Amino acid sequence: MKVELRGIHKYFGQNHANDDINLTIPSGTIQGILGENGAGKSTLMKILSGFIHADAGEILLDGRPVRIESPATAIHDGIGMLHQDPLDFPPMRLLDNFLLGLPGNLFPNRKEAAQDFGLLTKEFGFSLDPQSYVDSLTVGERQQLEIMRLLFLGARVFIFDEPTTGISAAQKAKLFETLKKFPEQAITVIFVSHKLEDVESLCDRVAVLRQGKLIGEMALAPDANADEKPFDAKKLVELMFGREVSLGTKQAARQDRCALSLNHVSIEDARLKIQDVNFETHAGEVIGLAGMEGSGQDLFLRACAGLIRAVGGRIKVNSLDLTGKSYHAYKKNGVEFLPAARLEQALVPGLSLTEHFVLAEKQTGVFIDRERGRALAEERIKAFNIKGAPLNAVESLSGGNQQRTLLSLLRDPLSLILVEHPTRGLDIESVIYIWGKLRERCRQGAAIMFMSSDLDEVLQYSDRVLVFFNGRVSQPLDADKTSVKQLGELIGGIGWS
Amino acid sequence: MKNITLNRFGFQIVALLLVLIITTLILLSVGAQPLQIYKDMLTGSVGSVKKISDVLVSWVPLLLVTAGLLITFAAGLWNIGVEGQVTLGAIGTTMLLRSLQDSGMNPALILGLSILAGMVSGALWAALAGALKTFGGVNEIFGGLGLNFVATALTIFLIFGPWKRPGTGSMSGTEPFAEPLHLTLFENLRLSPWALAVAIVGIVFVYFLLQGTYFGLRLKAVGKNFRAAYLLGIPTWQYMLFSFLLCGALAGAAGALQVTGVYYRLIPAISSGYGYLGLMVAMLINYQAIWAAPIAFFFAALNIGSIQLPILHKLDSSLSGVLQGMLVLFVLLAEGVRQRLTPRT
Numbered sequence: 001m002k003v004e005l006r007g008i009h010k011y012f013g014q015n016h017a018n019d020d021i022n023l024t025i026p027s028g029t030i031q032g033i034l035g036e037n038g039a040g041k042s043t044l045m046k047i048l049s050g051f052i053h054a055d056a057g058e059i060l061l062d063g064r065p066v067r068i069e070s071p072a073t074a075i076h077d078g079i080g081m082l083h084q085d086p087l088d089f090p091p092m093r094l095l096d097n098f099l100l101g102l103p104g105n106l107f108p109n110r111k112e113a114a115q116d117f118g119l120l121t122k123e124f125g126f127s128l129d130p131q132s133y134v135d136s137l138t139v140g141e142r143q144q145l146e147i148m149r150l151l152f153l154g155a156r157v158f159i160f161d162e163p164t165t166g167i168s169a170a171q172k173a174k175l176f177e178t179l180k181k182f183p184e185q186a187i188t189v190i191f192v193s194h195k196l197e198d199v200e201s202l203c204d205r206v207a208v209l210r211q212g213k214l215i216g217e218m219a220l221a222p223d224a225n226a227d228e229k230p231f232d233a234k235k236l237v238e239l240m241f242g243r244e245v246s247l248g249t250k251q252a253a254r255q256d257r258c259a260l261s262l263n264h265v266s267i268e269d270a271r272l273k274i275q276d277v278n279f280e281t282h283a284g285e286v287i288g289l290a291g292m293e294g295s296g297q298d299l300f301l302r303a304c305a306g307l308i309r310a311v312g313g314r315i316k317v318n319s320l321d322l323t324g325k326s327y328h329a330y331k332k333n334g335v336e337f338l339p340a341a342r343l344e345q346a347l348v349p350g351l352s353l354t355e356h357f358v359l360a361e362k363q364t365g366v367f368i369d370r371e372r373g374r375a376l377a378e379e380r381i382k383a384f385n386i387k388g389a390p391l392n393a394v395e396s397l398s399g400g401n402q403q404r405t406l407l408s409l410l411r412d413p414l415s416l417i418l419v420e421h422p423t424r425g426l427d428i429e430s431v432i433y434i435w436g437k438l439r440e441r442c443r444q445g446a447a448i449m450f451m452s453s454d455l456d457e458v459l460q461y462s463d464r465v466l467v468f469f470n471g472r473v474s475q476p477l478d479a480d481k482t483s484v485k486q487l488g489e490l491i492g493g494i495g496w497s
Numbered sequence: 498m499k500n501i502t503l504n505r506f507g508f509q510i511v512a513l514l515l516v517l518i519i520t521t522l523i524l525l526s527v528g529a530q531p532l533q534i535y536k537d538m539l540t541g542s543v544g545s546v547k548k549i550s551d552v553l554v555s556w557v558p559l560l561l562v563t564a565g566l567l568i569t570f571a572a573g574l575w576n577i578g579v580e581g582q583v584t585l586g587a588i589g590t591t592m593l594l595r596s597l598q599d600s601g602m603n604p605a606l607i608l609g610l611s612i613l614a615g616m617v618s619g620a621l622w623a624a625l626a627g628a629l630k631t632f633g634g635v636n637e638i639f640g641g642l643g644l645n646f647v648a649t650a651l652t653i654f655l656i657f658g659p660w661k662r663p664g665t666g667s668m669s670g671t672e673p674f675a676e677p678l679h680l681t682l683f684e685n686l687r688l689s690p691w692a693l694a695v696a697i698v699g700i701v702f703v704y705f706l707l708q709g710t711y712f713g714l715r716l717k718a719v720g721k722n723f724r725a726a727y728l729l730g731i732p733t734w735q736y737m738l739f740s741f742l743l744c745g746a747l748a749g750a751a752g753a754l755q756v757t758g759v760y761y762r763l764i765p766a767i768s769s770g771y772g773y774l775g776l777m778v779a780m781l782i783n784y785q786a787i788w789a790a791p792i793a794f795f796f797a798a799l800n801i802g803s804i805q806l807p808i809l810h811k812l813d814s815s816l817s818g819v820l821q822g823m824l825v826l827f828v829l830l831a832e833g834v835r836q837r838l839t840p841r842t
Binding site: 310327328331337344345346347348349350351355358359360363366367368409 | 555670709710711712714715717718721724725727728729730731732799
């Protein structure tokens with residue numbers, strides 16, 4: 001099925017998430033979609049699969065304009081999406097999952113469905129037992145189930161969102177083998193990924209998104225139009241990360257005191273394993289963590305704050321062994337964690353600025369001194385240039401002012417500040433302001449470790465950089481001697497021994 | 498800001514009118530005379546000092562339960578188990594009264610201790626729901642509901658088993674306590690000044706706790722954003738558990754006062770649904786402690802006013818429940834509609 005996207009626009013508030021996207025995907029091709037986080041890939045795919053609606057533009061399937069109202073109408077029109085987290089029902093049998101979403105019948109015909117199930121597994125060489133339960137499957141097998149279900153529902157266009165995250169190499173090979181059979185049946189595959197090698201080995205064509213715009217297209221298959229260039233990883237990295245970098249002057253605030261030391265630390269969650277990390281950071285130093293979302297940097301940062309427990313190794317803050325302690329123990333020893341989801345995880349919607357300052361301060365007596373709280377709020381609002389009044393609820397502030405508020409809640413003195421995306425979604429004025437405040441903290445002796453998907457930010461503000469790829473952690477790179485291109489390649493999985 | 502308040506007030510008035518209109522329609526549909534009924538309910542609740550004092554007898558447990566629930570609601574918890582906490586308060590009080598009634602101790606001391614025992618029992622019962630939530634991952638609504646059934650069963654068991662009246666157990670409850678173990682009442686009224694005092698102290702305590710203390714502010718932070726509260730350094734689960742304890746103690750006090758100041762014994766339906774009614778009051782006042790006293794009084798007045806209905810109009814007294822339920826529904830509905838109609842900035 002041929003898919004055409006014409007003039008797609010999508011705004012989220014001020015944010016232009018999709019800016020005039022025009023993309024034609026011929027029937028029976030495997031189309032890769034590349035882009036860094038926040039480039040607009042997911043938004044575009046959600047529009048195509050009916051989860052959200054475009055503000056402008058149209059979608060044509062086989063030349064026929066369609067209105068995709070919901071995921072149900074999308075599948076009716078032949079578009080099926082496999083999400084990064086499989087949308088299935090673990091406590092149910094495979095067969096029941098397979099039947100879900102099937103239109104009509106009050107009483108599903110299980111026998112017939114079981115036959116179809118058998119035929120499909122044979123066709124693709126999957127070994128799935130329709131009577132077993134989904135929670136006994138691996139992520140890879142759940143993907144297989146989802147593929148079969150969507151095929152059974154009549155999908156002619158498959159959207160895969162980062163399907164190779166969290167599955168084994170063998171399952172990945174199996175998945176690619178399956179996907180390569182799709183073009184024969186004129187089924188179109190849209191493959192969203194940040195892994196260049198996956199795109200290279202699978203896709204016929206690739207489109208790159210950056211900051212909501214479609215920035216370039218490239219044909220990878222040999223039989224494609226001659227005037228389009230063959231696969232060029234370097235070119236793709238350049239397209240994905242764009243701009244020339246202007247490195248600002250570094251400040252050398254590094255002191256001899258070791259702020260954080262990791263000794264053979266291993267961290268795990270359901271998807272990723274980070275193994276045997278040895279790393280030290282000094283007071284006054286800024287460490288940037290680079291990598292595509294979900295490559296392990298988020299786990300790493302949270303483990304350094306005691307928010308998740310490392311499965312092995314020892315973590316010391318200021319030479320004090322805090323292995324296995326809770327975040328509150330870390331906090332007592334001068335560690336602060338600033339999450340990216342400000343309103344969801346860091347601030348309390350419904351409470352005012354004053355109440356936040358009172359909460360963050362040391363308690364004095366049982367009753368709150370309102371006058372003192374007010375004075376405190378006024379002082380901080382002035383010091384941090386927050387546009388808001390003491391009694392304003394935090395959720396009424398803009399993102400930049402929320403981030404300033406968060407910084408103004410930090411206590412003195414601190415030994416380690418861990419920040420997720422310090423400037424995501426902020427205007428340039430706020431970015432400069434926030435980094436000014438963070439650097440001030442460095443001069444006062446705090447070490448800062450931050451993750452960001454903005455490579456310029458990583459290189460500009462870090463002294464050293466750690467790159468994460470699929471749970472692997474690079475050796476610390478000297479930020480002054482690393483280029484955006486090198487960093488981009490490492491993030492995409494190129495150049496790892 | 499002023500506009501928003503005014504706007505909200507307007508929607509509430511509309512909600513009230515709707516409740517009145519629908520109630521009137523219901524009454525008309527069964528062939529009753531609405532105006533006469535409203536008038537009788539009014540005189541039946543606030544028509545005389547005696548009636549008002551009867552309303553206050555009902556107001557005391559309702560206000561205590563509401564006060565307790567304001568604490569758990571502040572922590573973001575739906576303490577449905579409050580009903581059982583009232584019951585356990587009554588059981589704890591009865592237990593202590595039974596074991597000390599023949600001890601020869603000063604009756605005032607016995608009364609004080611047994612009310613305290615009721616508060617402790619209520620608090621422990623609430624802590625059970627809290628522990629199930631924080632350590633067992635059982636939602637407090639399910640845990641509380643289950644514990645309510647257990648509390649009722651326990652009451653019945655005690656009344657017909659170990660604590661049964663000499664001879665045979667009966668639904669009328671345990672053997673009444675002797676006169677000295679009753680709370681003193683106002684002359685010629687059913688109302689005890691002590692019970693009234695406990696209720697007022699309870700709501701004032703909760704008001705200041707939530708408005709002016711660090712504890713209250715932290716509790717609100719936990720209730721509004723659990724994760725952020727944790728990052729701000731608040732020991733979240735301890736605060737949740739503590740809010741359960743406080744609510745349970747207040748609910749337990751309500752149960753204790755039912756035993757010592759109203760029934761003078763343990764009866765099967767000792768909590769009389771005050772727990773659930775308290776949930777409605779708390780929702781109706783949008784969890785603002787300052788409104789608890791008047792709205793609880795209004796609900797209590799509806800309860801007392803409707804007692805006359807079966808005698809005067811051959812109508813069931815459940816009309817008050819219909820009114821209360823509709824009131825909560827329509828006020829919440831009006832607020833929902835208002836938020837939907839207000840353009841977001």
